[in-house]
Amino acid sequence: MDVDSSALFAPIVINGHTVKNRLSVAPMTRITATRDGKATETMTRYYARFARGGFGAVTTEGIYTDQAFSQGYLHQPGMADEAQANAWKPVVDGIKAHSAFAIAQIMHAGAISQGNRFRDSTVGPSAIQPKGEQMSVYHGRGRYAVPAVMTETEIADAISGFAQSAGRAIDLAGFDAIEIHGANGYLLDQFLSGNTNTRADRWGGATANRVQLILETFKAVRAKVGDKVPVGVRISQGKVNDHHHKWADAERDAEIIFGSLADAGADFIHVTEFEAWKPAFASQGPSLMHLAKRNAPKAAILANGGLHNVAQAVAALDDGADIVTIGRGALANPDFPRRLSEHRVLRDFDPTILGPIANVKETELAM
Numbered sequence: 202m203d204v205d206s207s208a209l210f211a212p213i214v215i216n217g218h219t220v221k222n223r224l225s226v227a228p229m230t231r232i233t234a235t236r237d238g239k240a241t242e243t244m245t246r247y248y249a250r251f252a253r254g255g256f257g258a259v260t261t262e263g264i265y266t267d268q269a270f271s272q273g274y275l276h277q278p279g280m281a282d283e284a285q286a287n288a289w290k291p292v293v294d295g296i297k298a299h300s301a302f303a304i305a306q307i308m309h310a311g312a313i314s315q316g317n318r319f320r321d322s323t324v325g326p327s328a329i330q331p332k333g334e335q336m337s338v339y340h341g342r343g344r345y346a347v348p349a350v351m352t353e354t355e356i357a358d359a360i361s362g363f364a365q366s367a368g369r370a371i372d373l374a375g376f377d378a379i380e381i382h383g384a385n386g387y388l389l390d391q392f393l394s395g396n397t398n399t400r401a402d403r404w405g406g407a408t409a410n411r412v413q414l415i416l417e418t419f420k421a422v423r424a425k426v427g428d429k430v431p432v433g434v435r436i437s438q439g440k441v442n443d444h445h446h447k448w449a450d451a452e453r454d455a456e457i458i459f460g461s462l463a464d465a466g467a468d469f470i471h472v473t474e475f476e477a478w479k480p481a482f483a484s485q486g487p488s489l490m491h492l493a494k495r496n497a498p499k500a501a502i503l504a505n506g507g508l509h510n511v512a513q514a515v516a517a518l519d520d521g522a523d524i525v526t527i528g529r530g531a532l533a534n535p536d537f538p539r540r541l542s543e544h545r546v547l548r549d550f551d552p553t554i555l556g557p558i559a560n561v562k563e564t565e566l567a568m
């Protein structure tokens with residue numbers, strides 16, 4: 202029997218900007234930029250399909266922010282200079298042409314960078330070799346390097362890279378909103394996590410200290426783009442190189458992290474879990490999206506993880522989510538919202554799309 206999905210098609214206002222429905226494309230790295238980090242025509246076509254297919258918002262893949270240590274992958278797009286920002290303009294125009302809301306995700310890879318044309322080494326909060334192995338679909342091989350400990354100057358530069366990139370994304374590329382990537386094991390999350398951040402300075406120690414880099418980055422971005430541009434942060438427990446990581450202080454950590462983002466004035470918080478509806482910490486208890494809403498009631502909560510399951514997507518709206526974001530389901534169905542509203546079958550995700558390399562394939566563009 203069809204699930205009543207009408208709640209997914211109600212508009213929502215985020216910081217004065219109307220998003221036409223509750224379905225957004227999740228950020229997905231596809232390494233389809235030029236070698237020097239400029240968005241390509243293939244990317245314009247790739248992103249436009251999601252907007253044409255009815256998504257209310259489209260979040261880009263993680264975009265690197267500076268010409269120092271932020272780049273994570275070869276052929277990843279950047280926002281680190283004007284030429285890179287201008288290259289995004291046709292992509293953004295294509296998204297907006299179909300009245301979808303264009304959100305730029307900006308990220309610094311930190312210790313899990315596996316391809317950076319500006320540097321041969323990596324930096325992170327502490328000199329701890331990251332868990333896991335580099336991802337071969339993004340041209341990686343073997344273990345991650347041990348990062349150098351970031352100095353105060355390098356931290357200040359990284360924050361400034363986020364702020365400058367956010368400014369370019371809005372002013373030059375024409376994006377509607379900024380998502381700061383604070384999740385999935387990248388630099389900001391490396392600072393947040395006790396097992397990757399053992400610093401003894403103001404950036405380390407208690408959770409309230411470890412969240413400071415996210416907050417300082419948020420404040421710098423906000424100062425750059427102003428109050429009227431929606432700015433949000435993506436937060437997760439799991440990491441690309443450590444899927445099962447959990448916050449040591451569970452609900453207390455959630456209170457500190459989401460509460461401090463609320464106090465800082467985040468317009469939205471994007472939470473991701475493998476299955477968004479599951480209890481965040483144990484076999485029972487609230488989900489992460491529920492905790493985000495509880496601790497940041499004024500922020501729009503974007504929830505992600507397995508929400509191509511329509512019944513779970515609808516249920517998520519009753520469990521704290523305001524928007525659901527869809528990753529693999531959108532790769533399989535770039536027109537997911539349209540299919541849903543027309544009661545057409547949703548295709549299953551075929552992981553072979555992402556191999557041998559995760560770049561955008563011509564076969565996808567024909568979908």
Ligand SMILES: Cc1cc2nc3c(=O)[nH]c(=O)nc-3n(C[C@H](O)[C@H](O)[C@H](O)COP(=O)(O)O)c2cc1C
Pocket residue numbers: 227228229230231261262263306382384385435473475505506507508509526527528529530555559
């Ligand atoms: C190919 C691919 C690339 C991804 N790249 C990013 C990224 O750049 N930034 C990010 O925050 N998450 C990234 N993710 C994670 C997705 O945003 C999402 O959290 C994940 O796919 C789970 O959601 P789903 O169940 O809807 O697929 C990526 C996922 C996939 C499949």
